Amino acid sequence: MLLLRGAGAGTGAGQGRNSTAAKSGQRLTTTLGTAKDSQGPAPEIPGARKGGTVTVANQADFPHLDPQKIYAGERYSTSLLWGRQLTQYQIVDGRPRLVGDLATDTGTSSDGGRTWTYRLKDGIAWEDGKPVTAQQVKYGIERTFAPGFEIGPTYWQPWLTGTKDLTEAVKKYGGPKKDGDLKAIETPDDKTIVFHFPQPQSDVPYMAAQSSSSPVREDKDTDTGYDVKPFATGPYRIVEHKQNQSLTLERNPYWKPETDSIRHAYPDRFEFTFGKEALNTAQEVFNGQGAGATTLTTKDKLPPELISTVERDPAKRELVVSGSQGAYTQDLYIRNDRVTDPEVRKAIHYLFPREQARQVLGGRYAGDFATTLSSPAVVGWKKYDLYPVAPAGDIAKAKEHLARAKTKVTKLTYAYPTESPADDQVAQVLADAFGKAGIKLVLKGLQPGAFNDQVFGGEDSPYDLFLSTNSVDWPTPSTLLPLGYESHLDAVSNTIRYGNPQVDKELARIAKIGDAGKKAEELIGLEETVMKDVPVVPFLYRSISQFRGEKIGGAAIHPIYGVTALANVYVKNS
Amino acid sequence: MAAVSKVDAFRRDRVGVVSFCVVGFFVLLALAAPLVSAVYGKNPTEHYGQNGVGLLSPEGLPLLPNGGVSAEHWFGIEPGLGRDVLAQLLYGIRTSLLIAVTSAAVVAVVGVVVGVAVGYLSGLADRAFTFVCNVLLAFPSLLFLLTLGPVIQTRFVAPDENEPAWMQFAVLILVFSAFGWVPLAMVLRTVVRSLREREFVEAARALGASRRHIVFRELLPNVWAPVLVHITLTVPAMVTTEAALSFLGVGVNEPIPDWGRMISRGAEVFYDDPTYMVFPGASLLVFVLAFNLLGDAVRDALDPHTVR
Numbered sequence: 058m059l060l061l062r063g064a065g066a067g068t069g070a071g072q073g074r075n076s077t078a079a080k081s082g083q084r085l086t087t088t089l090g091t092a093k094d095s096q097g098p099a100p101e102i103p104g105a106r107k108g109g110t111v112t113v114a115n116q117a118d119f120p121h122l123d124p125q126k127i128y129a130g131e132r133y134s135t136s137l138l139w140g141r142q143l144t145q146y147q148i149v150d151g152r153p154r155l156v157g158d159l160a161t162d163t164g165t166s167s168d169g170g171r172t173w174t175y176r177l178k179d180g181i182a183w184e185d186g187k188p189v190t191a192q193q194v195k196y197g198i199e200r201t202f203a204p205g206f207e208i209g210p211t212y213w214q215p216w217l218t219g220t221k222d223l224t225e226a227v228k229k230y231g232g233p234k235k236d237g238d239l240k241a242i243e244t245p246d247d248k249t250i251v252f253h254f255p256q257p258q259s260d261v262p263y264m265a266a267q268s269s270s271s272p273v274r275e276d277k278d279t280d281t282g283y284d285v286k287p288f289a290t291g292p293y294r295i296v297e298h299k300q301n302q303s304l305t306l307e308r309n310p311y312w313k314p315e316t317d318s319i320r321h322a323y324p325d326r327f328e329f330t331f332g333k334e335a336l337n338t339a340q341e342v343f344n345g346q347g348a349g350a351t352t353l354t355t356k357d358k359l360p361p362e363l364i365s366t367v368e369r370d371p372a373k374r375e376l377v378v379s380g381s382q383g384a385y386t387q388d389l390y391i392r393n394d395r396v397t398d399p400e401v402r403k404a405i406h407y408l409f410p411r412e413q414a415r416q417v418l419g420g421r422y423a424g425d426f427a428t429t430l431s432s433p434a435v436v437g438w439k440k441y442d443l444y445p446v447a448p449a450g451d452i453a454k455a456k457e458h459l460a461r462a463k464t465k466v467t468k469l470t471y472a473y474p475t476e477s478p479a480d481d482q483v484a485q486v487l488a489d490a491f492g493k494a495g496i497k498l499v500l501k502g503l504q505p506g507a508f509n510d511q512v513f514g515g516e517d518s519p520y521d522l523f524l525s526t527n528s529v530d531w532p533t534p535s536t537l538l539p540l541g542y543e544s545h546l547d548a549v550s551n552t553i554r555y556g557n558p559q560v561d562k563e564l565a566r567i568a569k570i571g572d573a574g575k576k577a578e579e580l581i582g583l584e585e586t587v588m589k590d591v592p593v594v595p596f597l598y599r600s601i602s603q604f605r606g607e608k609i610g611g612a613a614i615h616p617i618y619g620v621t622a623l624a625n626v627y628v629k630n631s
Numbered sequence: 632m633a634a635v636s637k638v639d640a641f642r643r644d645r646v647g648v649v650s651f652c653v654v655g656f657f658v659l660l661a662l663a664a665p666l667v668s669a670v671y672g673k674n675p676t677e678h679y680g681q682n683g684v685g686l687l688s689p690e691g692l693p694l695l696p697n698g699g700v701s702a703e704h705w706f707g708i709e710p711g712l713g714r715d716v717l718a719q720l721l722y723g724i725r726t727s728l729l730i731a732v733t734s735a736a737v738v739a740v741v742g743v744v745v746g747v748a749v750g751y752l753s754g755l756a757d758r759a760f761t762f763v764c765n766v767l768l769a770f771p772s773l774l775f776l777l778t779l780g781p782v783i784q785t786r787f788v789a790p791d792e793n794e795p796a797w798m799q800f801a802v803l804i805l806v807f808s809a810f811g812w813v814p815l816a817m818v819l820r821t822v823v824r825s826l827r828e829r830e831f832v833e834a835a836r837a838l839g840a841s842r843r844h845i846v847f848r849e850l851l852p853n854v855w856a857p858v859l860v861h862i863t864l865t866v867p868a869m870v871t872t873e874a875a876l877s878f879l880g881v882g883v884n885e886p887i888p889d890w891g892r893m894i895s896r897g898a899e900v901f902y903d904d905p906t907y908m909v910f911p912g913a914s915l916l917v918f919v920l921a922f923n924l925l926g927d928a929v930r931d932a933l934d935p936h937t938v939r
Contacts (some may be wrong), residue, residue, distance in 0.1 A: 362902040364690060413681040417711045420689035470791045478899050482711050485885055489678055499793050500885075519791040 095157030109628025124271035170257030170571025203232025219255025257571030263531035292322035323627035380614025408455035472520035647928025653921035680713015698906030742815030750823025867922035
C-alpha cells in the first residue's frame with residue numbers, strides 16, 4: 058500500500074463558481090497497449106516545440122534517486138526523465154495505457170502465469186552509448202533483495218522466491234553481492250529476459266513499470282553514490298545533483314525517440330531547484346517573476362492561501378494544474394478489532410460528516426466523495442453505494458444503528474497526524490458529529506512520524522479511528538484486498554485488523570487465478586462483500602492541484618502517478 | 632487618610648480611570664459570558680457555518696463580506712468550522728483572565744512571603760534566595776513549556792483520553808507562577824531590606840516586638856504598593872504570554888475558546904479573510920493596553936516620587 062506521507066492536504070478555501078478544482082476519481086482505467094503502441098516515438102502533442110529550459114521548483118529534494126529505492130508516485134513520474142523500465146504508462150489524451158518501455162511489449166505469459174517473457178527493443182542505450190542488456194535488467198531486480206532496498210516495493214522478492222513476504226524471500230536469496238545469480242530470472246541472450254514464478258502472477262506487466270524494474274549497470278553501481286546520481290537510460294542525463302539545492306538534467310545523446318513511445322523530451326534542459334517555500338514559488342509562478350514563467354512544480358501543492366486569488370483571476374486560474382491524484386483515496390479507517398460490532402461501524406458510516414470534513418480540507422479541491430473502497434482509476438472498478446447517506450451525514454440513522462449494537466459505545470478515539478491546521482479542524486468536525494450521536498470522540502493529534510509508527514507500524518495503539526490517504530501500488534485491484542484485508546496478514550499490512558473467514562476463503566481461491574482480467578473482476582466483486590462489513594468508511598477520491606508558469610505547455614496531472622507529468626511538458630514560443 | 636488621598640490621586644488621572652473602566656468592562660464580560668451569549672443567542676462551540684446554509688463557501692470561507700459580519704453574527708464567523716467569532720471572543724476572555732489572574736494571585740502570595748521573609752532574614756537565606764532567583768531567571772521558561780506539554784500528555788494522560796481542561800489550565804498556571812514570583816520577590820527583598828533599618832522597625836524591635844509582629848504589622852503594610860503595581864503589570868503580561876503559547880500550539884487546546892489560537896487561525900487565513908484576525912487581535916491589544924495603562928496609573932498614584 059502506497060502511503061501518502063506529508064500530504065497535509067491543507068487546501069483551505071476559495072470562492073466562485075468556475076472552480077479550477079478538477080473532477081477526481083474519473084474512470085481512468087488503464088488499458089494494456091499492444092507491441093505497436095510500444096513503438097516510438099511518442100504521439101506528438103499539437104503545438105509543442107523543442108528547446109528551452111524548464112525549471113522545476115520543489116520545496117524538498119528527492120530522498121532517493123536509486124531506481125530500486127524509489128517508491129512514491131511523484132518520484133516515479135519525475136524519474137521517467139532519466140530512467141526507463143521494462144514497461145511504462147503512455148498517456149494519450151489524459152488516458153493511461155501500459156506499453157513496453159525498454160521491452161517491446163507488456164510481456165507474454167505462459168504456463169498459466171508462472172512464466173513471463175520480455176524482449177528488449179533495439180537501439181536502447183545508456184548515457185555513454187553502451188546498449189542496455191537483459192542481464193542489466195536482471196541485475197537491477199536482483200538488487201531489490203539486498204539489505205537497504207527494503208524501502209522499495211516488495212513484490213518481486215516474494216513473487217520470484219515463492220514466499221509469503223520480504224523477510225522470508227531474502228532468506229532464500231540475499232542480493233547479487235551476497236548470493237550471486239538469481240535462478241528465477243533467466244537471460245538466454247542479451248535481449249531476452251524470462252521470469253519463472255513458483256506461483257501464477259497476473260500483475261507482472263504493472264510491476265515491470267515500477268522504478269525497481271529499471272536496469273542497473275554493475276560497473277556503475279556505486280551504492281550510496283548511485284542514490285544521488287544514477288546512470289541514465291532515458292532522454293535526459295543527470296549533469297549535476299547538489300543535494301537539497303539543485304539537480305540539472307541535459308539531453309542524453311544516446312536516447313533515441315523511435316525507441317520510446319512514452320517520453321516526449323521537448324525541453325533541452327531541466328533545472329530542479331530545492332528549498333524554496335511553496336508559497337513563494339507559487340507567487341513567482343503566478344506573477345511571472347524571475348524564471349516563474351517557465352517554472353512548474355511536481356511536489357508542491359497550490360497553497361491554500363492563494364486559492365481565492367486564483368479563483369478570482371481567470372489568467373491565474375489557467376496556470377493551475379489539477380486532476381485526479383492517481384488512485385489515491387482518503388478514507389476513515391476503523392480498527393475492526395476495537396470496534397467489533399458491525400452496527401457501530403455502520404453508525405459511524407452514517408454519522409461521518411463527509412461534506413463538513415471536505416469543506417475544511419478545501420472543498421472540491423480536496424476531491425470527490427467516494428462510495429467505494431477502491432479508486433475509479435483501478436482496472437475493473439465498479440460504482441456501488443452499499444449504504445447511501447447524505448454528504449452531511451445522517452445522525453438519526455446513526456442513532457438507530459447504535460441502538461441496535463450489542464454493547465453500548467459512548468467513547469471512541471480518533472488519531473490524526475498534526476501536519477496542517479486542516480487536520481485539527483477535521484478532528485473538530487468529527488467530534489461535533491460524533492457528539493450529536495451521543496459518542497464522545499477523544500481526539501489524539503500526533504506528530505506525523507509517531508502517527509505513522511503507531512497506526513501503520515503494527516503497534517497495538519489505542520486508537521479506534523483514523524483518516525488516511527492511500528493508494529494501491531498499481532491500478533489493478535490485486536494489491537488492495539489480498540494485501541490488506543486478509544485476516545492472517547500482520548498488523549503492518551492489515552492495519553485495521555479486518556477478518557472475515559468467507560473473504561479469506563475467496564481470496565485464497567482468487568490467488569490461484571493467473572488471468573489478469575478474470576482476477577481483477579473477481580476481486581472487484583469481492584470488494585462489495587468486504588464493504589458490507591463496513592471495515593472502513595469511504596470518504597474521498599483525492600484530487601491534486603499544482604501550478605505551472607504561463608510559458609509551460611502540456612502540463613497535466615499524470616493519471617497514475619498523481620503529479621504534474623514532466624515527460625510531456627514543453628516551453629511555449631514567446 | 633493616606634489611602635483616601637491615593638484614591639483621589641488615581642481619580643485625577645483620566646487615563647487611569649478610562650483604562651480602569653475598560654478593564655472592568657472586560658472582567659464583567661468574562662464573568663457574564665454565559666449570560667451575554669444566551670442573550671446574543673450563540674454559543675462558542677457550535678459550527679454555525681458548517682451546519683447552516685449560506686454562511687460558508689464550499690471551500691470554507693465566509694460568504695458574506697468582512698468575514699461574514701451580519702446581524703446574526705456580529706463579528707462574523709470563523710473560516711472553516713464557522714463558529715461565531717463574538718461568542719468565541721467572550722469565552723476567550725474567560726480563558727485568558729482565569730489563567731492570568733490565578734497565576735498573578737499565586738505570584739503575589741509566593742512573592743510576598745518569600746521576598747519579605749528573605750529581606751528580613753538576610754544571611755544564609757538571602758544567599759540561597761539569590762542563587763535560586765538567578766537559576767530561575769536564567770531558565771528558558773518558554774522552551775520549558777514547549778517541551779513540558781508532550782511530557783505531561785504521555786505521562787499523565789491515558790492514551791485513549793483527552794487531556795482534561797483543568798490539567799491544561801493547571802500546567803499553565805503552575806509554570807507561570809513558578810517563574811513569575813521571582814521579580815516580585817526580588818523587589819520586595821530590596822524594599823524590606825531598607826525598611827528594616829528604619830527607625831520604626833528599630834523602635835518596635837527595641838520594645839521587644841516579636842519577629843512575627845515586625846514582619847506582619849510593621850513591614851507588610853509598607854510593601855503593598857509595589858505588590859499592587861507588580862500585579863497590575865503582571866496580569867497583562869501573562870495574558871499575552873498565554874496567547875503566545877496558544878499561538879504556538881502549547882497553550883489551551885480545542886475546543887476551549889482562546890484568543891491566541893484565534894490569532895493563529897487568523898494568520899493562516901489572512902490572505903482570504905483578513906477580518907478574522909482583526910477581532911481577536913484588536914481585543915487583545917485593547918485589553919493588554921488598558922491593563923498596562925491601569926498599572927501605570929496605579930504606580931503613579933501610589934508612588935509619591937513620580938512627578939508627571
